[in-house]
Amino acid sequence: MSESVLTIENVNRLYDDGERQVEALKDVNLELKRGEFVSIIGASGCGKTTLLRLIAGLDKINTGSIVFNGEPVKEPNYKRGYIFQQHNLFPWLTVEQNVAAGLKARHVFKKNKDKIQKYIDLVGVTGFEKSYPHQLSGGMSQRVAIARALINEPELLVLDEPMGALDSFTRADIQDKLLEIRAEKNLTMLLVTHDVDEAIYMSDRIVIMTPRPGKISEIIDVNIPHPRNRGGAEFLALRRSLLDRFDLANAHPEPEYMI
């Protein structure tokens, strides 16, 4: 837990909403260490997804810098995997072809063919290799999306609310799977979530962001040993304190998070 994988320094991002410039991100600073699991929570419009897209290289920064492994981020790179809110699989490819897409895109398919099955097994969709995405449930599709990202052996995996649309059992299942993968591969993960429980269950640190302008208001260390008990005293105490914070920090009159 020493080497820095990603350094975000004084990042600002403006966008035009047609009438005026909106500060989507203002002076954001964050550093991710190798193997760390960090969650970002915050109300809608606080710039969580904007930040992830900048880290992925899908959008451009206005001022400031994002440095990944010593190199400034300019373009998307397979070393920074990305899991989208919607699985975003290619509907014309079977499960195994989707998983293999990264290998094909990087022209390393022939050398790494045997990896495909390994990652299909890893995320637990064995037996569905020849299925097309529309034949899969939401949870299964998201697992395939995870395998598709992992086959490129990224050093950082960025997850944009990937479990938001899933039922709670499937969600818990995938959470455990992600923790398992992270431990096995010493993978750095950055998760945007709407779910306070999810953030506490998985993270080493929780970043709280506030909207208008989107900025980091607080970073909280989570020092509960794994595997975490969702009903444990420490867990519940942290949850209560987080939710309290939100009632204060939130500009909206209604709390966004329900217990």
Place this chain on the structure above:
Amino acid sequence: MKKGKSKKGKYILTVAFTCLGFAIAILVNLLFPQISENVNFAKYNVGAFELDGNGLLRIVLLALIAGYAVFGIIDYHDEARRAAYINKASFRFVMGLLIGLLDITGTKLKVLPQPFFPGPAEILSPFLEEFDFILTNTFYSLRLYFFGFLFGVLLGVGTGILVGWFDRVYYWVYPVLKITGVIPAVAWMPFALTLFPTPFISAVFLIVICAWFPIASLTAAGIQSTPKAQYEAARILGGNAVYQLFHVAIPHAMPQIFTGISTANAFAFTTLVMAEMLGQPGGLGYYINLSKVWSAYYKVFAAILIMAILFSAILKLIGRLQDHVLRWQRGIVK
């Protein structure tokens, strides 16, 4: 067991029912007296046999009976196909009756306006009379269709990809495509016939033009409607622009490319026959034109019969190809 047996018995009845219509048509042809004297069936030597139009009609009807009987047996073992066979039984039965009816009204009694509505035996007799000539013309049409449509598809998909992918090409080419595309291809015929060295090439050109427009515009639309999120997924995975084009945009456009191909196919058939009627030294359209001049309407019908069979077969082939290429859609789209 007993239930299964009765089901089987019922199915055999369905097969018999399907074939019965055609059997009745054979009996009509054999037993109904030739009352009108305005018919003259010439006999032709086919191998060791001597055959006239009536003989050929009976052979065709027998072949239909044999075919439907064999398919009836094959389809029995597949539930979906069996249901389809049962469903079509009434239609096929009536088809048989209709052939018999046309035989009576068109040939035996000649109560239909003549010579415009010959009976089925007369429509088949050109195949005895000038089989080689019909075959030559059919192959001419096929060759024309094949080259015209193939180049039309290649050019259309190529143009569509360029227009859909490059903004510059869209700016310069799309307006031209929009304006020239709505002109029926045959309008270019005077130019085509003078500018190209052979009539064949000029007809190929017309078919290419008529296929080009719908395929190009639908391919371009398909490429342009590719969701940004899918490009982003490809970029994240390490895919460059070439990968995004060939592995994201084109597969995404594939359903629309096939819609374009189907539309273009209908245009191509029309243009093909028109071109042949208006200045080709061969082809089914040419054969129709030639026969019309001699008021040989039974030959016109013979050519139309070939077109019906040929074009349906081509449509079926394209349909099969489409089902295979778009198999990932099975279950999404009905």
